[in-house]
Amino acid sequence: MTALDTTALAPDLHVLADRLRAELGEDAVVSDPAPQYAGDRAVSAEPGTPYLLALPRDVEGVQAVLRLSHDTGTPVVPRGSGSGLSGGAAPTLGAIVLGLERLTRIREIDPVDEVAVVEAGVITADLSRALAPRGFFYAPDPASAHLSSIGGNIATNAGGLHCAKYGVTRESVLGLEVVLADGTLLRTGHRSVKGVTGLDLSQLLIGSEGTLAVVVAATVRIRPLPVARRSVLARFPTIAQATVGVNAISLSPVRPAASELLDARSLEDIEENTGERVAEGDSAVLLVELDGYGIGEQTRDLTTALVASGARVTVLEDEAEAEHWWELRRSGRGSGVGQFRLGEDVAVPKSRLGSVFAALERIGAEHGVRTSAVAHAGDGNLHPSFSLPRPDDDPAEAATGPRAPIPPVIHEAADALVREALAAGGTISGEHGIGTAKRGWLDLELSPASRDLQRRLKDAFDPQHLLNPGKAL
Amino acid sequence: MTALDTTALAPDLHVLADRLRAELGEDAVVSDPAPQYAGDRAVSAEPGTPYLLALPRDVEGVQAVLRLSHDTGTPVVPRGSGSGLSGGAAPTLGAIVLGLERLTRIREIDPVDEVAVVEAGVITADLSRALAPRGFFYAPDPASAHLSSIGGNIATNAGGLHCAKYGVTRESVLGLEVVLADGTLLRTGHRSVKGVTGLDLSQLLIGSEGTLAVVVAATVRIRPLPVARRSVLARFPTIAQATVGVNAISLSPVRPAASELLDARSLEDIEENTGERVAEGDSAVLLVELDGYGIGEQTRDLTTALVASGARVTVLEDEAEAEHWWELRRSGRGSGVGQFRLGEDVAVPKSRLGSVFAALERIGAEHGVRTSAVAHAGDGNLHPSFSLPRPDDDPAEAATGPRAPIPPVIHEAADALVREALAAGGTISGEHGIGTAKRGWLDLELSPASRDLQRRLKDAFDPQHLLNPGKAL
The missing domain is CATH 3.30.70.2740 (Alpha-Beta Plaits)
Incomplete structure (x- = not known):
């Protein structure tokens, strides 16, 4: 974790804490939060930064926190499960950290409508686990799916391994339930793939990193489990050649569910972490997952494209072997120890x-x-x-x-x-997401006209600038 | 067409016309526009409603129109190809109708990046026609694809027949080039499937019906043509049973590219329009298109689901017969004559x-x-x-x-x-879209909190309320 710089001014949070306890109950307000609440997986507030932790049990509790914030001018830092990698949930000075981790109800699963209605604190992988017995899954799968929450995924428009085929989080969200800066509950969107009434507030809120409103629940799209899956391993002598292989896939008719590229030093990291020999003298590995109908034809077209690009191709017919390779991929970023x-x-x-x-x-x-x-x-x-x-x-x-x-x-x-x-x-x-970690680069990507417009949109949602101040925008 | 009610006040548009001619050239400004510019396919302005038609040749011309609008307080009605069905492009009193029909350049097709960059006036079907020789297509296909423009499709977040599988227009747009109310050119989005820097202005602009900015170009996602296609016809004794069949498909693993349901009187309309016998004693027809790999397995799973729901199923093996059925489907709304x-x-x-x-x-x-x-x-x-x-x-x-x-x-x-x-x-x-035709129902769907927020977003983009006034919001 890198450190978030905050000056060590200590506002008196006791009065706020008392008012919140009166509204939410004793156990929902923590004046001395455990260390993990001081940041996410990348950025921490300076030790000693004073903040309050609220862990409401329901949507009404979230509304109470935001009403209090609104009435007292107290900043609020929404927090999913703290698995972020840009500091979006790191506390700011004197803020209420609003943890959504108790809103874990899967309210509804409806395979006929192909939707699920879930609360923000549901862990992403838990939703797919609940869907599997019905023959469905939830497509967005950031690498952190076993840790991260649906609400956090929506706040950052999380991606993952299967986006080229199934889209990012945005493409799986049909509607939202959010609490606005003044505590008002707002429902956006619909329960069908189509719906064009008014401006699409859901889409604006997705990826806004808690700076516009607090997501408390979502209607998400669910999909039938693929009828088949197959993993294919392609080894290349150089990373340059591997990227030629990636581009050859684009020019082929096949669209993998996932295609993960590892360079020579990622392969070294895997070997160091696991003790296994994986590189076998090659300098790049492309690990591809195909799914759906016609898996044999898909494998054939993929192999054709990869072999033409100079790959040595292995079709991982054995499921356990395939799963092992995906495990290895997950350790490809190294342990960071030392x-x-x-x-x-x-x-x-x-x-x-x-x-x-x-x-x-x-x-x-x-x-x-x-x-x-x-x-x-x-x-x-x-x-x-x-x-x-x-x-x-x-x-x-x-x-x-x-x-x-x-x-x-x-x-x-x-x-x-x-x-x-x-x-x-x-x-x-x-x-x-941008959080605090990437704000320094924001002006390199966004034009002055874009930034100006985004500031005006922020004002429209949060005129007091109390929602996740200092983040994202 | 139904009539859009405007009072017959005639502001002097001559001065504006002269200023526009000086900027855009003589032939780009029309004081006495042809009748088709007085509305779209559903709603027309009252005959005699005075307005000016500007048909700029390039993005700079669009900027000039909006600068003039901004400086003089003149309303602007953006117009794609006029194929809308809600009155979104119908002129309002004393407005400049800003036609994008001359911005027809396909600037770039890049199969490796899987994107095309197109100007707003490109006719939707023309893009897919240009892509086909490269083995690609543009997925959004409103029934009006041969008439409607990409810019109009983006303004209304157009749908069509293939949305359940390929998404609506929103899912195929990666970035936009828009002109803001004051004439500033703004680029939004990116050229990759992923990208989470800042608020997603592209997504907010899509479907905003010309009330926030004027779309002049877009970076859109293109997809490889499916390796196979097959159409399946299912006949049901009642429409109720046909909807059971639709729901059975949801519970199966197969996801059709299109599934069009026609009720008894739509079948009558087809028979009347074409002289063909199509109903054959049944009261509902579901016409399904499958595409992609494993078309045989897909057909088997689809047929299983439909037969279990009481359908008589015919697989249309003959391509000409299948195409004929899709032609019949397109005539299913009747001619409207008489x-x-x-x-x-x-x-x-x-x-x-x-x-x-x-x-x-x-x-x-x-x-x-x-x-x-x-x-x-x-x-x-x-x-x-x-x-x-x-x-x-x-x-x-x-x-x-x-x-x-x-x-x-x-x-x-x-x-x-x-x-x-x-x-x-x-x-x-x-x-x-809402346009003018559906505004009366807006308050039934959107809560006061939602409408209030949408008004504030409108203010953030267009403080003078000059962009497509009286439409959508």
Whole structure:
């Protein structure tokens, strides 16, 4: 975790705490929150930053918190499960951290309408688990699906591995239940795929990182489980050639459910973490999942495209072997133990994947920083990592996320890569959100006209600027 | 066409016309526009309503129009190709109708990035035609695709036949180029499936019916042409049973590309229009298109679901026969000749299709009005029609869209059906937009909190309220 800089002014939160306890009950208000509430998986508030934790049990409780915020001018930091990677849920000075973790009801599953109605605190993977016996699944699956909440996914418009085929979170949300800055409950959207009445407030709220309103529930689209799945492994002598393979898939008729690209140093990380030999002399691996009807024909067309691009292709017929490879992929970002490490989240047009991987290598060499990257190749989303060995290492401390400042050269290397991605027509964040961690780059991507408009939209929702101040915008 | 009520006040548009001519050139400004510019396919301005038509040749021309509007306080009505069905492009008093029909450049087609960059005036079907030789297509296909423009489709978030599988227009738009009310050019979005930097202005602008900004170009997602297609015809003894069949598809693993439901009177209309016998003693027909890999397995699973629901199923192996059925479907709304006729566009949760079809029948009987409906069944979107024979009919006049007022009982029947759809958890417009035609129902669907918020968003984009005043919101 990197540290969020806040000055150490301590407003008196006791009066607020008492008023909240009167509304929400004793156990729903915490004056001395556990350390995990001080940040997310990337950014922490400075130790000692005073804030209050509210954990309402229902929607009315959330409304009470926002009414109090509105009446007293107290900032509110909405928080899902704290699995974010950009600091979106890190407390700000004197704020009420509004945790949605108790709103965990799956209110409804309706396979005929192909929707589920879920509360914000439902853990994403739990929804798919509840749907599986009915033959359905919820498509958005960020790598953190077993930790992250639906509400948090909506706040960040979370992506994941299956977006090129099934879309990001946005494409699976039909309607929202949100609490506005003044405590009003607002329902948006509908229960059908179509519906064009008025401005699409749902779509504006998705990805707004808690700066416009607080998501308390959602009507989401569910899909039938695919009739078949198959994983295919393609090994390439170079990462450049692997990106040619990715582009060859675009030109073929087959659209994988997931296609994950690992560079040489990600493969090294996997070997180090697991003790397994996976690289086998190659420098890049593309791990592809196909699903749906005609899995044999799909496999044939995919293999044709990959072999033409110079890949050695292995169809993972054995399900356990396939699952093992997906497990290995998940460990591809390394443990971070013994290292200073910073991860980024750019996305670029797919035709530019090759040049951005090349730039990453060059930037690593120029800055004397170790780089590695895994990519959700099907949607051009790269997660480059920048690291240096940490001297006087304490592995226990490192594993739980130390606050030791990352050496500037790592930030410089990351900055150079982000600028490369922008120059390639890409974006500074494919799926993690801006939070506090990426605000420094915001002006490089958004024009003055865009920023001005976004500020006016923020004013329309939250004239007092109390919702997640200092984040995202 | 129904008539848009405007009072016949005539502001002096000559000065404006001269200023516009100086900026855009002589031929880009029309003081006496042809009749088709007086409305869309549903709503016309009162004859004699004064307005000016500007047909800029490029984006700079659009900016010039909006700068002039901004400086002089002149309303602007953006217009795609005029194929709308809700009056969104009907001129308002003293406005500049800003036609985008000359912005017809397909700037770029990039199969590797899976995007095309197109100007607003490109006719939707022309884009797919340009993509086909590369093996790609543009998924959104409103029934008007051969008439409607991409810009108009974006303004209304147009739907069509293939939305349940491929999404509505919204799901195919990655970025926009829009001109703001003061003439500023704004680029939104990105060129990859992922991208979460800032509020998603593209998504807010899509479906805003020209009330927030004027779309001049878009980066859209393109998809590989399916490797196979197959059409399946299912005949049911009753419409109720057909909706059971639609719901059985939801519970099966197969997801059709299109599934169009025709009720008994739509089948009658087809028989009358074409002279063909199509009903064959049945009262409802579901016409399904499957596409993609494993077309045989898909056909098997679909047939299983439909037969279990009591259908007589015919797989249309012959492509010409299949194409003929889709042609028949397109004529399912009847010609309108010799009738007073009003079409609606509700969408409901799919489980409620049966009850809404039943309500339509009941409402027709109660009001003494002939009703019929076709439905994009896969996404719960119904197009009910309400009609009465027109006495002293003039077929030529009727065919070109008469302004004769529709008898109140037709409006009453439509109103009753729209309220049924809302009571079923549906929406007053699945895909046509609100325009002027559906504004009367807006308050039934949107809460005061929602309307208030939408007004504030409108203010943020267009503080002078000059963009398409009196429409949509």
